[in-house]
Amino acid sequence: MDDKKMEMLEKYFSDFQESLAKVETLDELNRVKGQYLGRKSLMGDFLTQLRSLSPEEKRIWGQKLNEIKSRMEEDLKKKYEWLMFEKGESSSFIDVTLPGRKQWVGSFHPVLIVRDQILSIFQSLGFRIESGPEIESDFYNFEALNIPPDHPTRDDQDSFYLSPGWLLRTHTSPGQIRAMQKLTPPFKVVVPGRCYRRDAFDATHSPMFHQIEGLVVAPSISMGDLKGTVAIFVRRFFGLHRQVRFRPSYFPFTEPSAEVDVSCGVCQGKGCRSCGYSGWLEIMGAGLVHPQVFAKVGYDPEQVRGFAFGMGVERITMLKFGVTDIRWFLENDVNFLEQFKALR
Ligand code: PHE
Secondary structure, eight states: OOHHHHHHHHHHHHHHHHHHHHOOSHHHHHHHHHHHHSTTSHHHHHHHHGGGSOHHHHHHHHHHHHHHHHHHHHHHHHHHHIIIIISOOOGGGOOTTSOOOOOOOOOOOHHHHHHHHHHHHHHHTTOEEOOOOSEEEHHHHTGGGTOOTTOGGGSTTTOOEEETTEEEOSSSTHHHHHHHHHOOSSEEEEEEEEEEOOOOOSSSOOSEEEEEEEEEEETTOOHHHHHHHHHHHHHHHHOTTOOEEEEEEEETTEEEEEEEEEEOTTTTTSOOGGGTTSSEEEEEEEEEEOHHHHHHTTOOTTTOEEEEEEEEHHHHHHHHHTOOOTTHHHHOOHHHHHTTGGGO
């Protein structure tokens, strides 16, 4: 083989490119492919002639032919893709047996659905929504809430400290402090957010969970206002037949303090397995704002009163839908999550 043949080959390749450029349909593409790469094409001839060449020539020409052939194949493939996907020229062979592509529609996470349901109940009662940072200082998370330095909740065991004096908030109660600093009484706020604790990760504990804090500050707030508000919330959220009960409790930032229970929806308070045979389910901590807390934000405890409550959103979601393990909320199992799709 000689220079003349090399010229032929180069012309052949540029002819091929020219023909390919004019291709508009799959039929034309197949014709060009047959013409330039088929058995009876010049390329076919050249490949056949290879056999009669000396080993040295075979090596040179074999390499050259292969290079051109694979460039042609590459160009054909690109053209094919252009025809199929950009020009939409797939009509000549639609495979009607191919299953359609399913479009997955996402859904809101159950914890967020419940969070929003709770918030909208409080909004309808005139509460405004506030938020605060997940990284809090000692002052907001503890000190301003009348939690003394030696209190067990300050222990490293329970909190994620980032550096001395800074931690991931262990509850949304710092939102109370921020709301009081920002607003002038009277006001009603709810503060939703993520909280973090160095707890075990088991069926009822998670190192990250959500709370909703509530705070009402006005001149003449009483436990009666707290009970009434909570009762309205419980009946709207869980159902009209549910009962509410306050049990005396202790929080450093409220006095008096209470734990709030709702009657079990499974046994209507008679006692069953889901309520541990007590007939009641705990849903939140609450109480009247401690005078020390008012003092920390510069409010006069003689002039204002307030009530506060805090509830765990995962816990309430579990009670509402009978979810028995908090870890489900973090598994990202689509089959689990999809069950809540219709709710929003
Ligand atoms: N912050 C408390 C907790 O995390 C809940 C609470 C909030 C209690 C407001 C009383 C008042 O357990």
